[in-house]
Amino acid sequence: MKLTEDPHRRLNVLTNEWVLVSPHRATRPWQGEVATLQTTAEPAYDPTCYLCPGNSRAGGIQNPAYSNTFVFENDFAALKPGTPRERLDVECEGLLVAQGEPGLCRVICFSPRHDLTLATMGMDAIELVVRTWMEQFRELGEMPDINHVQIFENRGAMMGASNPHPHCQIWATASIPEAPSKELSTQQKYHTSCDRCLLCDYIKLERRLRVRVVAENARFVALVPFWAIWPFEILLCSRNHIGSMNDFASDDAPQLSAILKQITSTYDKVFGVPFPYSMGFHQSPTDGVDHPEWHFHAHFYPPLLRSATIRKFMVGFELLGTPQRDITPEIAAERLRELAGTSVGS
Numbered sequence: 580m581k582l583t584e585d586p587h588r589r590l591n592v593l594t595n596e597w598v599l600v601s602p603h604r605a606t607r608p609w610q611g612e613v614a615t616l617q618t619t620a621e622p623a624y625d626p627t628c629y630l631c632p633g634n635s636r637a638g639g640i641q642n643p644a645y646s647n648t649f650v651f652e653n654d655f656a657a658l659k660p661g662t663p664r665e666r667l668d669v670e671c672e673g674l675l676v677a678q679g680e681p682g683l684c685r686v687i688c689f690s691p692r693h694d695l696t697l698a699t700m701g702m703d704a705i706e707l708v709v710r711t712w713m714e715q716f717r718e719l720g721e722m723p724d725i726n727h728v729q730i731f732e733n734r735g736a737m738m739g740a741s742n743p744h745p746h747c748q749i750w751a752t753a754s755i756p757e758a759p760s761k762e763l764s765t766q767q768k769y770h771t772s773c774d775r776c777l778l779c780d781y782i783k784l785e786r787r788l789r790v791r792v793v794a795e796n797a798r799f800v801a802l803v804p805f806w807a808i809w810p811f812e813i814l815l816c817s818r819n820h821i822g823s824m825n826d827f828a829s830d831d832a833p834q835l836s837a838i839l840k841q842i843t844s845t846y847d848k849v850f851g852v853p854f855p856y857s858m859g860f861h862q863s864p865t866d867g868v869d870h871p872e873w874h875f876h877a878h879f880y881p882p883l884l885r886s887a888t889i890r891k892f893m894v895g896f897e898l899l900g901t902p903q904r905d906i907t908p909e910i911a912a913e914r915l916r917e918l919a920g921t922s923v924g925s
């Protein structure tokens with residue numbers, strides 16, 4: 580079986596799920612949507628934006644005249660603190676099961692500037708964002724009811740981001756959500772059976788092969804994982820074994836800022852437009868238990884496939900069966916590496 584030619588499945592060792600890869604289809608003619616993207620430059624300040632400094636949000640709350648980052652409780656929070664964590668089994672047959680989920684939702688504005696992104700912000704400003712993430716992760720993780728802290732950014736209208744103002748969200752929950760929960764169990768199993776860390780071993784292998792690595796610096800490595808589902812998906816890992824931002828050494832914040840800027844500005848070069856994506860950090864659960872198996876990382880899931888407007892959809896077989904991709908992770912990594920101007924390839 581040839582990974583470059585034959586249809587095959589690849590195992591995501593982090594989730595224990597499979598992805599179908601069809602490299603032979605990468606050259607098939609495209610007959611779907613073809614359109615050009617309208618990109619209008621955003622103003623530095625938008626009087627109608629509810630995230631800009633000094634503007635009013637829904638409910639009449641006024642934003643302060645903030646000058647770097649700004650954190651507030653989401654006005655339309657999906658979670659509420661103090662919700663009873665009670666389990667419900669309607670009719671007691673184990674078929675209609677529910678559980679109360681206490682939690683908090685916050686928003687972090689990255690910058691007072693409406694028109695900037697992580698790709699276009701200065702390094703010092705990005706580092707302030709990283710430091711805000713570190714403070715928030717620590718503060719929320721220490722709350723007794725909070726066992727998982729999810730920091731994530733949805734960028735671009737294509738990803739459902741309702742506002743172009745650079746910002747991210749934090750959803751902190753009592754339970755560990757589905758995706759990190761699967762990764763917790765695979766990392767625990769690997770750690771128990773090998774007495775080593777799964778991602779430490781995986782990064783070591785990828786850094787030796789140099790086929791899927793996109794960029795790296797002294798503290799972090801960005802690669803297209805072997806099992807990537809999204810065309811230009813990236814897995815960003817700390818090179819040292821740390822579980823969360825609570826374990827950051829003094830050099831980690833500037834190094835993380837640098838690689839975030841490198842990844843996002845490389846993305847913007849792929850189709851010459853601000854690249855939409857969902858990204859988020861997967862950090863050690865904050866459940867008060869030691870997690871020597873957990874390795875700090877982030878996922879970038881960008882939907883674009885062939886142009887500024889042609890995106891991948893998770894429909895049909897992907898929705899009902901298994902996610903599938905045509906362009907191989909190796910080819911995607913090569914393309915990103917060229918655009919990043921990095922020479923980590925063999």
Ligand SMILES: [Zn+2]
Nearest residue numbers: 628631693744
């Ligand atoms: Zn704004």
Ligand SMILES: [Zn+2]
Nearest residue numbers: 776779820874
């Ligand atoms: Zn590790």
Ligand SMILES: [Zn+2]
Nearest residue numbers: 762861876878
């Ligand atoms: Zn993860």
